[in-house]
Amino acid sequence: MNSRSLVAIATRNDKALGVAYAVPTQTPDMAYTVPKLTDYSSAALDRVAGECIAACAVESGEVRTDTDLKSFRDRWLARKNGILTQINDLWLKGAPKEAKREAGIRVNELKARVTELVEKAHVAAEDSQAGESVDVSLPGIRRPIGAEHPVIKTMHEIVGVFQKLGYSVAEGPVVETDYYNFEALNFPPNHPARDTQDTLFIAAQQSKQQRERLLLRTHTSPVQIRTMEKMRPPIRIVIPGTVHRNDPPDASHSPMFHQIEGLAVDTNITFGDLKGTLDHAMKALFGSSVKTHFRPSFFPFTEPSAELYVTCFICGGSGKRGADPCRPCKQTGWIEVLGCGMVDPNVFEFVKDNGYDPKRVSGFAFGMGVDRLALLKYGVDDLQYFFQGDVRFLEQFA
Ligand code: PHE
Secondary structure, three states: OOOHHHHHHHHHHHHHHHOOOOOOOOOOOOOOOOOOOOOOOOOHHHHHHHHOOOOOOOHHHHHHHHHHHHHHHHHHHHHOOOHHHHHHHHHHHOOOOOOOOEHHHHHHHHHHHHHHHHHHHHHHHHHHHHHOOOEEEEEEEEOOOOOOOOHEEEHHHHHHHHHHHEEEEEEEEEEEEEEOOOOOHHOOOHHHHHHHHHOEEEOOOOOOOHHHHHEEEEOHHHHHHHHHHOOOOOOEEEEEEEEEEOOOEEEEHHHHHEEEEEEEEEEEOOHHHHHHHHHHHHHHOEEEEOEEEEEEEEEEEEEEEEEEEEEEOOOOOOOEEEEEEEEOOOOEEEEEEEEEEEEEEEHHHOOOOHHHOOOOOOOEEEEEHHHHHHHHOOOOOHHHHOOOOOOOHHHOOO
């Protein structure tokens, strides 16, 4: 370190404080020692005081660690033989009577400055040990605020619509057993309906009983059973989550995607309740002018089953965009949004002991693919963009 420049800084600082000191005559590289005084004139006192403070400022500026600080403090402030004590002895006690007052003022000033410098060194040591010293003139660190992923945002919107109807949220595991994903949903072993699910199975499960074997859940429907095992009727729940199927990724398929399941069970729940609830939900999601349309379908766990279509919210149901055909609805004016139906009594049989006697309760269920809805909603033309994590794509939704 260049002590010379530090001395210059120390001298300048002292001037800034309104006390002018002469440039020191001791070489700054030598450790400071307290000189004996013979000349007690004002000029001489100014000079020795200036030298002393400049030396103290240099040493103070070199303090980095707690050990530095301790030896610096001891050297200057120790009662026994510290520099201030020596100055007291040599300059004040040794002063002739007529110079005592003047010397006293100088020594007091000096004590105040040395104490200040020790305090400064203390702060500096703390700062440098905290890793860095703070330059308050530097610009602050900008932490960009994240935003919800478009799929998650869509999910929250859909869940929100049902929460307003009094539904609560349930969740379940992504790695599921054959029992919950299939058997308890009325897919018996070897039933062909299992083939429609393109299931990804966990390896090395052959030694287990079939119902115990693990797989990646192909839909959120297993959480219907899991929830009915825990909660007695009446229930109204929505179940958001990820599901997996053995589909190679392309513009409209992904081996991982998102579903929201719905389940309402009570006494006297009818297909009319299902239609009214879903019609309301579609209007809340896509606008009040949207029309709904149910077509018969099949799911092992609902009877009767249906697919729900809404009027295409891209072309408004006309099948055309100006002179061009509307692609999202394949010119039909309708878009399929979910599968639904009345809970099959065979499903209730699996949770009968928890109050779900199929003779007493009825219910409806539905399940929709969130990703496809997000795709249509935001006019994105490739599903893969959602899962590549490219910030340039994602920040458009922030
Ligand atoms: N689980 C079905 C699927 O993934 C959707 C569905 C849910 C159908 C609930 C009816 C009732 O295709």
